[in-house]
Amino acid sequence: MSSSTSSALVLAAAVLLAALTVAQHGSLAAAAGPRVIIVGAGMSGISAAKTLSEAGITDLLILEATDRIGGRMHKKNFSGINVEIGANWVEGVNGGKMNPIWPIVNETLKLRNFLTDFSVATNIYKEDGGLYDEAYVQKIIDRADAVESKGEKLSASLPASGSDDISILAMQRLYDHQPNGPATPVDMVVDYFKYDFEGAEPPRVTSLQTTVPNPTFTDFGEDEYFVADHLGYETVVHYLAGQYLKTDSSGKIVDPRLLLNKVVVTEISYSSSGVSVRTEDKSVYKADYVMVSTSLGVLQTDLIHFKPKLPTWKILVIYQFDMAVYTKIFLKFPKRFWPVGKGKEFFLYASTRRGYYAAWQQLEKQYPGANALLVTVTDEESRRIEQQSDNQTKAEIMEVLRKMFPGEDVPDATDILVPRWWSDRFYKGTYANWPVGVSRYEVDQLRAPVGRVYFTGEHTSDKYTGYVHGAYLAGIDSAEILINCAQKKMCKYLVKGKYD
Incomplete structure (x- = not known):
């Protein structure tokens, strides 16, 4: 055999080996499935990733801007008790259908929860003190x-x-x-x-x-259960994540597919061949698809730039919805001065200024002996309060409480916790609300993918916007849309006409 023939055979063998290697790697890549980046590790993002993983799409990367998963399900330590500054209730229980969150909370995780009594007929206080006649x-x-x-x-x-x-x-x-609608103080507060x-x-x-x-x-039913567990309502999100992400012996997520903190997504580029996600620290992550699970409020800001720009129909529908603000202010006192017992969980302040520290909840049942109150404000009052100091807010609250209970020794609150969801660039509010004229056609548009960019979140739920179960079910729905495209090649997403 000549040296030239020998060289040719060696070259041919090398080419064959390279071809086999490429083929083998190609088959491995095909087996691994597409790569999907999920932006946001709140309920909907974690739910979507779980659904993708169960369908065999396991090459996932979850990018979370904060140092925790759970999003707007967030516990905080307040004067020795863990309170929920975001979602607090399992809403809709004991009806014809099962709320999917309820068995996880009540049976699987056994989180402490309490049936809420919303009766207020005997607990509406006049602006200058004393109760209205029942x-x-x-x-x-x-x-x-x-x-x-x-x-x-x-x-x-x-x-x-x-x-x-x-x-x-x-x-x-x-x-x-x-x-002009409800006009008297009692009409307004009811x-x-x-x-x-x-x-x-x-x-x-x-x-x-x-x-x-x-x-x-x-x-799901009229009943609502208030979650008051030291582990936090966010444990539900951790439980779902732990079903497909690696955890250590303590249950902490250690999966490299979840990146927390310092991965603020600032740009999403997309084309017919894939997506590229850039973060604030200049890192770039490439994938076949991206699932955006940020809040509606974030989509309405310029935090994330899409390249090319999202189409006009998508931008329009994003701005058609409202991102509401719901602020739960917690207060701790050295002693209790408010009534407790059956029918006394909630009390209302009937101010001539609508929504001014109107809705109060005493937490003796949930946190015995804590001497804690929760007052809820919303909308413009929330935005106003977020822009002033906590001391100013506390002073306003103390004035209201002393008006409500003029015959009581009302001590100053020793501690106050004022969440600021609207000011937080990673949320810009608490949950979506349906404005007039927006139908399920617009929700379908809100959920609809743009090329390889998919969307999920409580705001994309066609029935349960604003709720924990809405976020959970929306994650599943959006993931199934992506699965249809990635695995079944059914990539055309049809939005029925508004008048169909």
């Missing part, structure tokens, strides 16, 4: 409930397109014959407790058709 208050509550029942019937008669949708306030004017306390925005901006009746309570 019969007078009950008459107002009954009238508000009757008007809402009429609103439910009207809502059911409206076309699904949302073209004839009206605000809850317009419905109240129609059936309550009050030109109205606030019925609507703002749930949706975080006033009836004048909230859609009748998509919120009355509330699908969560219609589907």
Whole structure:
């Protein structure tokens, strides 16, 4: 055999070996499936990643800007007790369908939870002190409930397109014959407790058709359970993550596919061949697809730049929805001066200024002996309070409490916790609310992918916007859309016309 022939055979063998190696690596890559980056490790992002993993898409990278998973499910230590500054309730229990969060909380994790008593007829305080007569208050509550029942019937008669949708306030004017809606202090605070306390925005901006009746309570039941466990409500998210991410012996997530802190996503570039995600520290991560699970509030800011820009229809629908603000202010006192017991969990302050420190909850049942109160503010009051010091807020609150309880020795609060969701660039609010005229057609657009960029979050839930179970189910829904494209080559996502 000549040296040239020998060389040729060696070269041929090398080429064959290289070809086999490439083929082998190619088959391994194919077996591993597509690479997916998930932006955000809140409930919807973790739920989406779990769904992808269960479908065999395990080449995942979860980028979380903060130092924790859970997003707007967040416990904080407050004067020795762990309180929830974000989501607190399992809302919708004991109905015809099972809320998917309830068995995880109550049976699997066995988190401490308490059935909430929302009755307030005997607990509405006058602006300058003392209680309103129960019969007078009950008459107002009954009238508000009757008007809402009429609103439910009207809502059911409206076309699904949302073209004839009206605000809850317009419905109240129609059936309550009050030109400006609820106007007296008691009318206003009952109205606030019925609507703002749930949706975080006033009836004048909230859609009748998509919120009355509330699908969560219609589907899952009227009961709500307050989670008050030292482990935190966010344990639900950790539990879901632990089903597909590696953990150590203590249960801490140690999976390299989860990156926490200092991975603030600032740019998402996408094309027909893949995506590129750039973070604030100048790192670049490439993948086949990206799932964006940030809050609606973040999408409405310029924190993340998309290249090319998102299409006009997508930008428009992002701005059509409202990102509401719901602020739970916790206070600790050296002693208790408020009533407790059956029917006394909530009490309301009927100010002439609507929503001014209106909704109070005493936490003796959840945290015995802690002498803790929770007051909730929303919307413009939330934004105002976020921009002042905690000492200013405490001074305002103490003035209100001393007006409510003029005959009591009301000591200064020893501690106060004021969350600032609206000011936080990673959230810019607490949850989405349905404005007038926005139907499930717009939600479908909000959820719809743009090329290889997919979207999820509580704001993409077509029935349960704003709820923990909405975020959980939205993660599953969005992941299944991605799975249809990546595995089944069914990449065309059809959005039915608004009037279909």
